[in-house]
Amino acid sequence: MAEKDFTCWENPSCILFKDVRSALKLDELGVEIATIALPAAMALTADPIASLIDTAFIGQIGPVELAAVGVSIALFNQISRIAIFPLVSVTTSFVAEEDSMKGASLAIEEDDVSSKDSEDKMLIPQKGLDEKMHRLDSAKSFDIGEVEQGKKQIASAPSALIIGGILGLLQAVFLIITARPLLSFMGVKYGSEMSKPAEQYLKLRSLGAPAVLLSLALQGVFRGLKDTKTPLYATVSGDLANIILDPIFIFVLKMGVRGAATAHVISQYLIALILFWRLQRQVELLSPSLEYLQLGRFMKNGFQLLIRVIAVTFCVTLAASMAARLGSTEMAAFQVCLQVWLASSLLADGLAVAGQAILASAFARKNYSRAAATASRVLQLSLALGFCLAVMLGFGLHFGARIFTKDADVIRLIGVGIPFVAATQPINSLAFVFDGVNFGASDFAYSAYSMVIVAIFSIIALLVLSSTCGFIGIWIALTVYMSLRALAGFWRIGTATGPWEFLRS
Template sequence: MGEEYDQYSSWFRERRRIPLSIFFKDVRHVFKLDKLGLEIARIAFPAALALTADPIASLVDTAFVGQIGSVELAAVGVSIALFNQVSRIAIFPLVSVTTSFVAEEDTVGSVCPEAQEYEYLEMGSTKDSESKELLPRNDGESASMSGSPDHSFDTAKCEHERRHIPSASSALVIGGILGLIQAVFLIFGAKPLLNFMGVSSDSPMLKPAQQYLTLRSLGAPAVLLSLAMQGVFRGFKDTKTPLYATVAGDVTNIILDPIFMFVFRLGVSGAAIAHVISQYLISVILLRRLMEQVNLLPPSIKHLQFSRFLKNGFLLLMRVIAVTFCVTLSASLAARQGPTSMAAFQVCLQVWLATSLLADGLAVAGQAILASAFAKNDHNKVTATASRVLQLGLVLGLVLAVFLGVGLQFGARLFTNDINVLNLISIGIPFVAATQPLNALAFVFDGVNFGASDFAYSAFSMVLVAIVSIVCLLILSSSYGFIGLWVALTIYMSLRTFAGLYR
């Protein structure tokens, strides 16, 4: 992270005098399908589709379970929430770190394996972004190490099909271990965890919830492995392969659901089994494809760079906990205001969060392209990419603001017919719509920071934002109720956006 971080900081210090200029750089080309525009679109669109494929499959899953009964539907809902919450703590840091590291190493890997092996021997695995110095300069001259002749690293592409990407191997090992830990944790702790979630021992939800959670936990290793591999492919700027694998798995899940649930009469257990099978299918597809492109056996264990992964992963773990706590606290405060307030808040919150998946596609594109550009010391592309994805993010946020501001007024009835809940939703709609530009920019700024491997700033700034936001949530919700919650969440997203802009 060292040299890359220094380059990133110095690059922005030069522009701090006119920090808003990045939004207007070549703004007339924001929709232009030039080389950069096509590269962003090629990464962002499949990434956004892949991110939305799983929620759609989960909605279909929920529809099938709902045919069994309301108790089973509620039980599965609690189990899914618990599983996703535990998974998120490991998934986000692992995927984000993997994408940046793989993008850097893939750029360095444009030289032949002999050069990479020389790098391993001379520089050691403790070097991070310094390895980018092996790359040719923008003027076509090859950068060389001290005391090494320039011709040591020819820029000719390797004839070998497989690449040497140590971070890919590291991601798989760490993902597999975390998946096993998660599976053991959820299987043996299912009952107390469900009790903690509010499913008491005498609740009719406990048995189906425990069955579903226990069986679905068997797929945790596949979930972590598949997402680790998605991080690898994102680092390669390939978001189509994860999309195809995800769609294949989700379609399999949708087909198997009614077979296991109704034909074999397995109920909620059948839904869990179908989901587990689909996750392992996704992992097999991704692993097979990855093995065709990457040599997953590094020269030695030291090249796996576990310390680098763990250090930066821990920083992002802090960030995930801060984000999760803010959102969870807001839901908890809404629940304390009563079922009507909670129902309205839940509808608004889910719409508010779901639209972020579209901005995440741009964030993934920005992260992958920026990590590669920083590795090449190509600061012109860094500037152009950061400007373009931020401009596209702002446009996306404005479009979503208009769409939700108008559409949610009518679409709210799809969620409930309760007049009191609908009245509260109408109060929340202006906040949901108005914060869309802030949300989009905040997520794209995250992609910019991750692309520069600036994980430390992302983590510590988010912790500070969370502290201020938590204070605002507690004060405003107690004073102004439902409106106070959304004012506090607007402050929360404003602070996240400002933190990204300031950097």
């Protein structure tokens, strides 16, 4: 039965200020959020940090190679997000819902067995009781999806892996075949000084697409199980391998940008293998039948998020394209600022993952007091994190720009982008966490169509401001874009509509 004993939310728009004094409190909810969010944040930032290290190594080759790889990384990441984001988000919610409901079923079965135990001891011999308990245990294992080996049967897990593997292969083929026209669209014309290194890097890195999609699908399953430590260990192991192999391939073997791409591909396959090995010990990954899989459910909700991701991807890719059209110096500076911007902002995604997993479980059990408290807590924590990041980046990036390049013109433009990178951190944090909150409520349709509206206004801003204000204009437009994303996320909860109607009760 649905819980209705939560504190009355007379004004749902005040969710950011509800019990704000408890935002940093390490109560039961605070500990659960921290347990999920901290490893998730570290895992999420590991890959961008590895990309930053790639950028730093490649920057030592020259500004042309730095700009070329910057375009390729931006293109690869944005194409990947088209498949990754819907897959991971849907997997996390579905696995959390299934695991939560099966946990509830187990608790009910245990209560039934306990009550029948006391009755049966008075009515039947011990031998008959043992046989009955055996039958109950067998039925319980079947009903809640446990197999003899002790592995969980969660239909969303094999479904996610099948879809992830297929999408990864399709992405690899697509990027290898269309590398040249895609780079041309990004402003890297065939025959230009950036063309050859950009194409080399993109084609080689595309070979790792199947591993990237599969490992992210696996991470989605672990997140749904509220286990973010395993993905952290796997990601750190892979990225450490990348960091070790980078200088060997780039400088010792003199492979240049091809070496950076090769090191990254090896690291991605290592991550996928570690995650698969760990998951197959906990979850049954060999589906008994096609009917058992939830491919239709995945496709329906995944398509809605696909619309959202295409809108997001187009905005960020267009920004990179506008920077590339300004020249290699502007693109090199934009690449450094963008990588720092994304790496720091993704820290908030750890909170988004925690919010999504806990909220999906709460909504599955109709525990609305838990849902309301979780949404409020993770949003307040996101604001605190955003302000901390703003201060750290505002000071740190001024002194750290030379890590990425020695070119004076690139360093000067990085200085122009620093205020935008730092000042937008609170906005970015809120936007990411609002995404996780709405995904936890399985509000995929609203998330998709609201982002389309945001993208339309953001694209107009990018086209106008980049042509009139150049490099600065691109960053002003990106600030507008993230502000609109945060507003769209807030609107659903603030108006208490959709799955949040209970806030009016």
